[in-house]
Amino acid sequence: MMPQSQLPYTFFILLVEAQNEWCKGSCGEMKWKWGNVPIPIQHLAGLILGTMLQVSVPRPIFNDPRVGNILGLVIAATGIGIVIWSVIAAGHVDIESPQKLVTSGPYARSRNPMMFAWTLIYVGIALVANSVWILALLVLVILVTHFADIPKEERFLENQFGDEYIEYRHRVRRYL
Template sequence: MNAYRSKPLKFPWPPVLYGLAFVSAFLLGEIAGLPVPRVHSAFAWILGTALTVAAVSLDIWAIKTLLESRTTILAHRATAHLVTRGPFRYTRNPIYLGYTLATIAFGLMTANSWFYVAAVVAAIVTTFVAIRREERHLQARFGCDFESYCRRTRRWI
């Protein structure tokens, strides 16, 4: 199979990676008893709630944009079109950014700082395991159009 028809991933890793990050942060904060600074405040909870709303809204906007563009929302399927509108005008990975923001938000709402660490680790691992492969797939499918998109739109924010 040529690169044009190949799939970016064989398995949809990002949701699994963020799920593992979430569980790890919870275990480190609650079960392992490792010392971690905890900030309990109404402001942190309100900020976390607002960040959760923003993260979910970003994910919904991105999924809606992909569906309207008649391309897949699944990372392990070949894309049909290069989507550069909607949230993709601002970030090349709005769904993964939404996952990261939601992880941080949960840390704020639960006063568990391990979620901040988990969000950073999940973002780094997602970049190496999924995003770079997806970018190679998009480069093979869309060539110069994808290169131009990369020059004007950041990978994360």
């Protein structure tokens, strides 16, 4: 049996392989760019610190960890699906230094689908790990994301794309 820690990664690989197989000959060139899969440092830091606290002073969320496993895997899988959809929608655009504003796919519904997706993955991991600490640190992760990362990114995009980004910002919500 596969360790639980490998399940999200395995699910991600299976989704990519399934799409590659499904698209053979009909989707044209695959639009996958690994550089467009940024892992936000605040999410990673929250997971690491929360795990350290959980190991030192265990605080489970559920008495029966199977509840967290089921909920967590569904939530994390949803987040992984949104990450995959976002990367495919971005195509060959380098999201770290874009020359084109991506407004299709999940970007038509959210200006920050990746941040939303990473937050879902974070929550899923917290539930699977059955850790109050990881979940509690989510508040700090969200605050850093909302007040530091997103405004910086929005200023960059407004400078890069001007009126096109301003119109997009008015048309599409920040998160959902």
